[in-house]
Amino acid sequence: MATTYKTLQTEPAEPKAEPAAPKAPPTQYTWEQIMFSHIWIIYCISFPDAYIGSKEYLQKLSTESVREILADPKVKRLMGSWDLVWGLAIFQFPDSGVNDNTLYIAKYNDNNPEKDTYVLSVAGTNMKSLYSILFEDCDLLSIKEWNNGKPWESPPSFEGSSEPSISSGFTKGLNTVFNKTKDSNGTLVIEALEKITSSSTKPIDLFVVGHSLAGTLAPLMSLSLFERQSEWNSSGTATLKGVYSLAGPTPGNLAFQEYYTSKIGDITQRLWCSLDIVPNGAKKEGMEAMAGLYEPDIPSTPLVEALCLGFNKTIERYNYQGVTPQEAYSGTVNNDFRLENINKYPEVKEFLADQCAGMVLYVFLTTLQDVSDELEKIPLVGEVFAPLESELQSIIKSATFIVSKFFAEVIDEGVTANLIDRKIESVFEDVLDHIGIPIPISLVMSALPDGLISGDNIYHLMDWYMQFYYQHVDQYVAYYGVQELYDIKGKITSQVDARLGKEENKKQKANTIVMNYGKAKEDDIEDLFNGEGKLLAKISDTVAELKQSGKIEKTAQPLVVVVEKQKNVPGLCF
Structure with missing residues (x-):
């Protein structure tokens, strides 16, 4: 009996037609559900469990898991017979230890004499991947013209463009x-x-699917493939279906x-x-409504409001x-x-x-920036906040582990607003000590807007983030009725991991290396930001040497690289 599930095609009132589905033997899932199944299968090693290890x-x-x-x-029984025909293809940023981007192609074994059907599945953000979060998701500060499906060959536009353009982050992701x-x-x-x-001796239908980051990379890849058919479909055999x-x-x-x-x-x-939140995140009206998205069930919090305003x-x-x-289709808050x-x-x-941790630390430090002038007027304080001007991003990245540890502890202890209030000042005292700002935490907290970093606000933030998840x-x-497939995916991957029994495949633990490379040319810094060049090679060699010598664990990652431009220009940090 077919699974009962909701479909977007009931909302809005006049939806577009669903892409034509191929002929297939009876399956429990509809064609739409089968496509969603491929969306979740490719997450097998990155979500909800993020595995780490070498690319190999x-x-x-x-x-093996797929x-x-x-x-x-x-x-x-759910989705019919499929064969993996290419992949899994993985990109791993040097020394990241995780799969930063992942692809596969599978063929549908429906015995259709008239055509073959393939799906290209694209993985979304691995939440342990700094590369995909920083360089693909969050790099929205400039855009690049589409350039017939090759935006990476276009110069960046910092002022906007009237031509079809995408963010620099999605340009990096597409590139x-x-x-x-690459596959193995x-x-x-x-x-x-x-x-x-x-x-192929038959016509081909090609489907492309993805969720989250890949919910955008998949259509971007599709448009690029559509415009670059001479590179992969010169015979006209395939149709992007x-x-x-x-x-x-x-x-x-x-x-x-x-x-x-x-x-x-x-x-x-x-x-x-x-x-x-994700489909709304980089859109002005979506950002403005984000803090109150779950009201009245979950109150808006000034912590989210502060982040949205700045972004x-x-x-x-x-x-x-x-x-x-x-x-969008209308959602409801899940109060369980x-x-x-x-x-x-x-x-x-x-x-x-x-x-x-990242959210609270960002709001704390940016708000501290706003009140720093007043604090520096206090006798014996002096100009201690200068690093917040030039090194804010690197400070946030290097100090997040302190706040993350705090959140993990309060969750384990049974999180309440009172528990947070009892612990929060000592956490930010550790942050100030880590940064090197030698002033009493009580003085800093008294200068912040009343109640901003409070137990109630942080509790509501955690509640808000849990609903976001x-x-x-x-x-x-649940909405598309693929829970059974989702559960099977996780179980099988865990079994394969246990069978392979690799020591390197542990869940990622905090093991941050801070690497300072002093002065460098601006062009070299730009190359590093794009994941290439002399500085990256030097970093990779250093990390490899440290791992080989046993001075750091094999799973260690250079999460923070500090580079100062020549001529005393503030450096780029990531």
């Missing part, structure tokens, strides 16, 4: 998945598709949305929930939009998925500690 090990773990998932009798993400044989996705189309974009962020300007819609908007399903000033010039103007019930959802604990992940799994 992660490639082996993910490839093959076993697709071969599982229960999975075949990475096309030009740096060193094959890129364009090369894999070219091999498939050139050897459907694009499933689930919970994707807003990647480009209005001109890009109009351009995308005119090209492949008719085959794109941009699916998202109104209570999911909105940065992105409003670009007017970021979704790939298509398709509206609340902070008071966190022990029912242990998979959320690490996410909650890390995300809340639900709306961005579990809500979609």
